[in-house]
Amino acid sequence: MTKKRLVILGGGESGVGTALLGKAKEYEVFVSDKGRIKERYKQVLINNGIDWEDEIHTESKILNADLVMKSPGIPDKVALVKQIRENGIQVVSEIEFAAKFTDATLVAITGSNGKTTTATLTHHLLKQELSVGLAGNIGDSFAKQVLEGGFETYVLEVSSFQLDDIVDFKPKIAVITNITPDHLDRYDYNFENYIRSKFRIAENQTKDDFLIYDADDEVIVNHLKNHPVQSTLLPFSLEKNIENGAYYENKEIKITINNTQIIMPTTKLALEGKHNIKNAMAASTVAHLLKIRKQTIRESLENFQGVEHRLEQVLKINKVQYINDSKATNVNATYYALESMDAPTVWIVGGVDKGNNYEELFSFVNEKVKAIICLGVDNEKLLKTFGNMVDVIVETQFMSEAVKIAYKLAESGDNVLLSPACASFDLFENYEDRGRQFKDAVRNL
Incomplete structure (x- = not known):
């Protein structure tokens, strides 16, 4: 009996986990990642004798699959995914x-x-x-x-x-x-x-x-x-x-x-x-x-102590509380963050906008935010939206600089809040990287 061929698109945590389970369940497994597979994941694949490739998708090795597991990060619009589906191959997620x-x-x-x-x-x-x-x-x-x-x-x-x-x-x-x-x-x-x-x-x-x-x-x-x-x-x-x-x-x-x-x-x-x-x-x-x-x-x-990067209190310096809410990658998450602020706030915001409508934040910004620091490659929408609402609005592309500016703007009793309302991929690897850089910058003040 020939083994069923399981092709996995994406060699991250879910991809490598699926590869190991697939191999144990007698599938013939192949992992393909268009980006680079992290060294530690490569070692796991090599040690388990699982066939893989990175920085390329070889179509001939993918389109002969019986089943494809694709990483959640790969959109359906990608030509290769469309082709897989057109060939009648079932595409499933890790779960x-x-x-x-x-x-x-x-x-x-x-x-x-x-x-x-x-x-x-x-x-x-x-x-x-x-x-x-x-x-x-x-x-x-x-x-x-x-x-x-x-x-x-x-x-x-x-x-x-x-x-x-x-x-x-x-x-x-x-x-x-x-x-x-x-x-x-x-x-x-x-x-x-x-x-x-x-x-x-x-x-x-x-x-x-x-x-x-x-x-x-x-x-x-x-x-x-x-x-x-x-x-x-x-x-x-x-x-x-x-x-x-x-x-x-x-x-x-x-x-x-x-x-x-x-x-x-x-x-x-x-x-x-x-x-x-x-x-x-x-x-x-x-x-x-x-x-x-x-x-x-x-x-x-x-x-229960909560989750890292979600309204995480980092440090108090000169009676200013620094709060890491890097996990707020959409407007609604930032809504909760601003809602819970009980002191004048210097707000660090920005990143990759996913079609955001900032209107629901206006009342909080008017009431609680004293200054805005835009941290993104393209801050035009933020500057246009909030420019008239606060006295101070500045832009930067470096976390260390954003935190230094916040330190200068914040006075005793204020909060400095990183709650970006956007994805992080323009300047950071992911929201965890963004949050860690914020915490490091605060500790280095």
Whole structure:
């Protein structure tokens, strides 16, 4: 019997993890990356005898595949991907491929914002009592963890790009934290396409599965009205009482599932801000569904420290607080950041604009922002949008310079906030690199 040929486009974390799992499951595996494969990943492929190439895609070695796993970073518009599909070869994402080889309970979390915090927090709540892995967009690849077979439950942070290439992927529990315009450059600038993509998380679910979502998010609520899903719905809300699901009242989170209610006080929540109460409601609902004890949920919520690059307090210098929110790669994320500022703020913003509309930030900028530092290759839209709103607006292309300017502009009691509202690829490798450079520059002041 000839082995099935699995071709993997992209030699990063998900690609290499899939290659290892594919090899173990008797596929003939080939990894192809148009860019350079990092040295450590190359070594893994070499040590495992897996065929690979980088800085090129050799079509003859790709178009003979039985199955293609493509990295979420590669758009469908790419000629090679179109050709693969035209040849009738199935294209899947890592989560689709890996899920076939595990019987673990899958908790999948998506959303334009809050998904990393919610996934990390959910994992934190579950790991006290369950054998649970954290994967998807975070940490070690899902495929590699499935291969190592360590966990009975997985919390997966999944992006719309990963959901675009699922076929049978079906989480027991799906969470949609919110949906706001993001990555529209990948969805023909059509918000509806992006919404549909997020909702694929529930498309294979049945009534025995659960969909947890933000009932205050009109986009989600309207989509559910017009496109009902099979799943059992468990909404969460800050604004209204919820019969089945979670809501917030008198500084308490109340969660009801099948007539059993648990109540969580939020006064000692480690994470601040309204959006984090929502993240806590989503994570606690998952924990309650998976029968984690109330006491454990409460303690875990109180000792959870948050996620790096997400409203991360770096240092206080001369009574000025420096805050790293590099993970804010869209306007809605920056909205939460500015909303939570309680002092005059010097705001560092900019990068690759994905079709942003900055209007929802205007009231916060008028009220809280004293100066803006634009950090990007092309800052024209920012200068035009905010130029008249603040007294000081400057541009730079170096993080170290941006931080030095901020240091000069900030006075005792102010905040300096890096919350770019944009992707990072014009000046940085990724948002982590951007956040680390910010922290290094602050420490070097």
